[in-house]
Amino acid sequence: MRGGNTDATLVVGDGPIETPPTIAHSWSAVVMHHDYWEWVQQRLEPNAVVLVNTTVFNVSVDWSPYRLVEVPATDAAVDVGHVQAASMAMIGAYAAATGLVRLGSLIEAVERSLPSYRAQHRARNVRALEAGYGLVTAGTAPAWLADDDASVPVPSGAPA
Numbered sequence: 001m002r003g004g005n006t007d008a009t010l011v012v013g014d015g016p017i018e019t020p021p022t023i024a025h026s027w028s029a030v031v032m033h034h035d036y037w038e039w040v041q042q043r044l045e046p047n048a049v050v051l052v053n054t055t056v057f058n059v060s061v062d063w064s065p066y067r068l069v070e071v072p073a074t075d076a077a078v079d080v081g082h083v084q085a086a087s088m089a090m091i092g093a094y095a096a097a098t099g100l101v102r103l104g105s106l107i108e109a110v111e112r113s114l115p116s117y118r119a120q121h122r123a124r125n126v127r128a129l130e131a132g133y134g135l136v137t138a139g140t141a142p143a144w145l146a147d148d149d150a151s152v153p154v155p156s157g158a159p160a
Contacts, residue, residue: 092132
């Protein structure tokens with residue numbers, strides 16, 4: 001159903017993942033709308049990275065237990081030509097904030113994964129990724145710690 005809740009879990013590892021694990025808690029989350037915040041919040045570890053779509057999220061929340069990254073993803077999507085690109089803008093912002101994946105890799109994935117009958121969406125999706133990436137200071141909430149950087153607190157479920 002369009003417009004309903006979509007939940008997805010992404011498991012990242014530095015080696016093969018043979019069976020995707022069931023995730024009870026998370027070190028990060030992307031929240032596109034306040035209607036689904038409560039479910040997400042129940043699964044977050046203390047100090048989790050939370051990217052929030054500030055264009056539509058309008059519920060008062062105590063963000064102090066988390067590392068909040070505010071992203072006007074829907075505004076960015078409208079700016080690039082289509083409101084449905086908000087999730088692409090948020091993915092770009094997530095990449096910038098966490099460093100989990102390079103922007104160039106995301107762009108390459110868009111170009112490789114869209115079937116020919118959706119080719120008209122490639123440029124817009126790339127613009128949305130770039131716009132979202134530009135909304136966040138790179139490394140705001142790093143997923144990967146530098147070997148010499150013990151000062152950045154990372155929740156226990158974060159990749160090591």
